[in-house]
Structures are given as C-alpha cells and as structure tokens.
Amino acid sequence: MTQHKTSPSLAGRLWRHLRSTHAAARRAFPSATLKAIQASIGEGERRHRAQVRVIVEAALSLGALTRGESARQRAHELFSRYRIWDTEENCGVLVYINLGDRKVEIVADRGINARITREQWQEVCRLMTDGYPQGKFEESSLLGLARLNALLAEAMPLREDGSGGNELSDKPVML
Secondary structure (H helix, E strand, O other): OEOOOOOOOHHHHHHHHHHOOHHHHHHHOOHHHHHHHHHHHHHHHOOEOOEEEEEEEOOOOHHHHHOOOOHHHHHHHHHHHOOOOOOOOOOEEEEEEEOOOOEEEEEEOHHHHOOOOHHHHHHHHHHHHHOHHHOOHHHHHHHHHHHHHHHHHHHOEOOOOOOOOOOOOOOOEEO
16 A cells, blocks of 8 residues: 655656665664664564565666656565465565655565554554655654554464464565
8 A cells, every 4th residue: 555645757757766866765764773673573574464564765777767666566566576476375565765755665575465554554654654755764664564463463373372473574675
C-alpha cells in the first residue's frame, strides 16, 4: 500500500531524486537507526509468523525516472529480487522506503495480504512518512514498524508451540 501524494512534475521528481544521494540516505538512516530497525523487526517476528524486510533506497536511477517508474513498481521489483515471496507460508512483507519520492510502499505476499486491509497498510505508511519531513526518520520508522508488528501479530500470530521460524534476514538493506 502506499502513502499517496499529489503527482509531481517530472522535472521536480528528477530534481528530488538527483538531490537524494547515498550520503543523504546514510545521514537519514545511519548505522544506529538501521540497527534499531533490525531490532524492531526481530522483536516483532518473535510475536508473529510473518517475515518482514526493510529496504531503503536513496533514489531511483535516471533511466527508471525517465521511464516513469513509480516507487510502487520499484517495490514490486525488489520484492521479487530479494525473494521476499519465498517463505513457507507466503507471508513475506517488504517495507520499501524511497527517499527521492518521499514514499513508503508495502508489498505483502498473498498469505498475509488478504488478512490486512488496505487502510491498515496505509496507516503504517502514514506513521512512517509523517515524521520524515522533520528529519524524524528513526522515530517514525520505528513507530510504523511497531504498528506493522501489531497488525501482523493479530493476523498471523505465532503457533502455540512458539514456532514461526525466521526465513528472511532482519537486517535492513540500503541501496
């Protein structure tokens, strides 16, 4: 699901992506923030069977931008590339943060997507993106992940024997 905002002009979008460098992404998501996100994912996966992966990307390539590729399309591409769909219960969830577009996209596999409403996914995206303009990347990301983990714990709780397995790495990916 996505946080929808007014569609920017191509020139404005190009400018934002050109300004959104890897160095800027590292300032927004330093090592300590990535470790906090990893810990949040791990804590959540001790309460549910879903498999969460976070990918942060500074900007889309110039080619992707000129083709008009959306953050949503990129999220689907990464969902496939990182094999987030490849879980035993089809319960992979990608949280894709695109700093150039200022968007958070959530792509969930069929085993979990049917259990959570579009509005609930959008709520998680809003919680994350609301603090980004003020530079609150860690605080907002952790708030969104806490809500995501709560939704996943309701939709796909651990089995009574506590099993659920950790099939995907909890470590966020920086592109």
